[in-house]
Amino acid sequence: MIDLDEHVDLERGVMSRKVFVDDDIYRLELERIFSRSWLFLAHESQLPKSGSFVSTYMGEDPVIVVRRSDGSIGAVLNSCRHRGMKVCRADVGTTRAFRCSYHGWTYGLDGDLVSVPNMAEGYRNELDMSRWGLLRVPRVESYKGLIFGTWDAEAQPVEEALGDITFLLDTFLDRRPGGTEVIGGVQKWVMGGNWKLAAEQFASDMYHSFLLHASAWQALAPEGADLSEMVFPSVGSQMTSQGSGGGWFHDPTGAGSAVLGPVLAADFTDPAVWERLGEVKAGGPIGCHATVFPNFSFLGAFRVLRVWHPRGPHEMEVWSWTLVDKDQSPEIKDAWRRFASMTFGPTGTFEQDDGEIWTDLQRVSRGHIAQTVDLNYQMGIGHEVTDHPDYPGRINHVYSDNAARGFYERWLELMKTPLRPGQRGNATARAGQEVTR
Amino acid sequence: MNTIPHAAMDPALQLEVEQFLYAEAELLDARGFREWLGLLTEDVRYWMPTRANRSIREYALEVAGPGEMAHYDDDLGSLTTRVRRIESNQAWSEDPPSRTRRFVTNVRIKPDGSELAVRSSLLVYQHRLEREVNVFAAGRQDVLRRTHDGLRIASRKVLLDQTVVLANNISVFF
Incomplete structure (x- = not known):
């Protein structure tokens, strides 16, 4: 087994890029990170009525998230209990049941096995159908419209597990009394980089924004603006807690709102929102970039949320939505939708360049010698405070690696802790697990 | 014997439109982006909706609608x-x-x-850096308008034939 401490030294703030390329580390992540963390599944607005479903992934495991007959939301492993075929091959839709296209085993919305062809002749009516339902995700809970699931039946409730990051999430999800909804449709694309590159960047890295995204800041600046006069903010904070984290500038109406344009800037800084959130949150955190550990991220000022699905050490699949306040007018919602695809997503004037960096960075990391050269995660090290008067968690300057270090601290802690014996997903104890759901 | 509807085309018109689309493709391949903007009308709508895998029963919903997520939903600005x-x-x-x-x-x-309603198939081969290759196949539904300067694109809907875009970004126009 690989010695993780040899590759990650967060006290010194150095790390080997081995963590981005190693197959054994990746397999261990699927077990120890993805099979016990709370993972984002969907937004409640994607499941408007009984029978509504969306297909997604928890790590590399396909799951179906479904609104059941009683209105509750559940999630099941998208794999027939007979031979393992996917029972749902649509990305989204409405159905009464999930029928496997291989032999026809059919499951109800709650995952119960309801029909098996040739039950009498083939199985002699001896198959105990109650034991062969789709594997249920044992815990599915919502936080302000976001649905999360975990394979750990004994996990703490999602709100507790989210912890301090709700401070930032609330600036995104709770701006207006009616809550939020996602615009229909999803942008999906693949990037040739390890999933952690994106997750750590959204948690911690505002440092890259003004160089990597210089072209977007320039192009989106108002026509005729004197770019030499464009001053990028340098005052801001960054928090980390339980692996999650985010950063923000203290003046959210600065460079950010110049690119929003007058209509969206007015919505972003609406006094009613300001009052609801309070001075502290509205005076910075509202414009945050953030990651909810391990692979869910959002951008407050761009109304973008996304998941970085792991696809082997060398690739991630990005799923991205636009989130709007339900109470907002259709015109403003539509303006946010268009702004989101103008800035983020595969064609995004900002995000095109992230895809470029992560792909090249990943390729360099394959090098044997490159893997012996440590990466620097030292920015701001030793200057953290844990008793900030306004902000929860561990706080540092917006330009720091505070939340990246926090992300890998949590990552390391989970990676070094085996799953409980008998816990679903515990690879070393699989033989002892029951066959039932 | 059944026939599919196909009107006999005016050869001159067919040639004119094809030459316009070829010239446009050549301009984009030559990175003449600023000139390409000149081929669009002031009120152009340039739209590439996202798509999703849907069961055949719900296939009509496969392409995202006008208010839904798009990769491009642009105007001239x-x-x-x-x-x-x-x-x-x-x-x-x-x-x-x-x-x-x-x-x-x-x-x-x-x-x-x-105006002319023009449908075409487009294949874009893109190679960049050492090994980055993207191949985008798309159907296009254009509205071309006759202006004093010749044909101009008043509207373009691009149906990219991928649900998960198999590229780390889309930096090309269609």
Whole structure:
């Protein structure tokens, strides 16, 4: 087994890029990170009525998230209990049941096995159908419209597990009394980089924004603006807690709102929102970039949320939505939708360049010698405070690696802790697990 | 014997429209983005909706609708912004620049008053850096308008034939 401490030294703030390329580390992540963390599944607005479903992934495991007959939301492993075929091959839709296209085993919305062809002749009516339902995700809970699931039946409730990051999430999800909804449709694309590159960047890295995204800041600046006069903010904070984290500038109406344009800037800084959130949150955190550990991220000022699905050490699949306040007018919602695809997503004037960096960075990391050269995660090290008067968690300057270090601290802690014996997903104890759901 | 509907085309019109689309493709392949903007009308709508895998029963919903997520949902202003970005010489997704080759086929024309409804198939081959290869196949539904300066694109809907875009970004126009 690989010695993780040899590759990650967060006290010194150095790390080997081995963590981005190693197959054994990746397999261990699927077990120890993805099979016990709370993972984002969907937004409640994607499941408007009984029978509504969306297909997604928890790590590399396909799951179906479904609104059941009683209105509750559940999630099941998208794999027939007979031979393992996917029972749902649509990305989204409405159905009464999930029928496997291989032999026809059919499951109800709650995952119960309801029909098996040739039950009498083939199985002699001896198959105990109650034991062969789709594997249920044992815990599915919502936080302000976001649905999360975990394979750990004994996990703490999602709100507790989210912890301090709700401070930032609330600036995104709770701006207006009616809550939020996602615009229909999803942008999906693949990037040739390890999933952690994106997750750590959204948690911690505002440092890259003004160089990597210089072209977007320039192009989106108002026509005729004197770019030499464009001053990028340098005052801001960054928090980390339980692996999650985010950063923000203290003046959210600065460079950010110049690119929003007058209509969206007015919505972003609406006094009613300001009052609801309070001075502290509205005076910075509202414009945050953030990651909810391990692979869910959002951008407050761009109304973008996304998941970085792991696809082997060398690739991630990005799923991205636009989130709007339900109470907002259709015109403003539509303006946010268009702004989101103008800035983020595969064609995004900002995000095109992230895809470029992560792909090249990943390729360099394959090098044997490159893997012996440590990466620097030292920015701001030793200057953290844990008793900030306004902000929860561990706080540092917006330009720091505070939340990246926090992300890998949590990552390391989970990676070094085996799953409980008998816990679903515990690879070393699989033989002892029951066959039932 | 059944026949599929296909009107006999005016050969001159067919040739004119095809030459227009070929010239446009050549311009984009040659990175003439600013000139390309000149082929669009002031009120152009340039739209590439997302798509999703749907069961055959719900297949009508496969393409995202007008108010739903799109990869491009642009007007002349936002397309100009995208071109300004490339011209900034700091747009790393196009620096070093990509090599692209556009193939336009299956051009079908339906005159509609002073405008032409034109469908075409487009294949864009993109190679950049050492090993980055993207192949985008798409159907296009254009509205071409006759102006004093010749044909101009008044509307373009691009149906990319991928649900998960198999590229780390889309830095090309269609």
